[in-house]
Amino acid sequence: MKSSSPFTSPAYDLLPADIVATIPKLGDTAENPDPTFYLKWFTPDAGFTWYVSEYDPDSGICHGFVIGQFPEWGSFSVHEIRQVRGALKLPVERDLYFNACPSSTITRDY
Template sequence: MELLPHTVREQLAENGRINQARIAAGEDTIDFEPVVKFFTPDAGATWLLTEIDPADPDIAFGLCDLGLGFPEIGSVRLSELCAVRGRLELPVERDLHFTANATLSTYAERARQAGGIVA
């Protein structure tokens, strides 16, 4: 399975371009719904990503939870995400059934309350 198919990468890139343009115009960024969910099947880590940095397409932005009870909004290098392995050395997977039903900030608030991403 391809971790980041072209259509998903394009949506992440488009969201990144939109928010970069808003920042350049002095406007607030858009609180997008996550485009993709990644997880470790054997380690409890989860990432909900909304956009890719147009200046560096290896950097994605979203809600990150390493399974330690401290989810946070931030950036992750996609190349590093591809290198992550859990206890059984299984690679990160894309949740093929994930469909966002809220904005990233809503997922972040839910995650803070639950001590982990609930998606």
């Protein structure tokens, strides 16, 4: 019997093509005071959450809002996010039930 990876859920597909096609390129929302968040990623065992508002598929760099020790706007690498593990060694997951929303719906609490 063939064994399978324990990490095969769609939640581990951080950048599904149908959503990536809708995300603005890096810098495209710089003048928008309330850009849209298209993806939400989180560590189930480390207390970090990333919201993606822009993405460059060539470099793998995203821009958005990160909630961790200090919530902040910034850029982050999807290649590095895929390597992140928390205390239980679980990979970052995509919130399958997250719907694109104005950033203010998330950031207003921070």
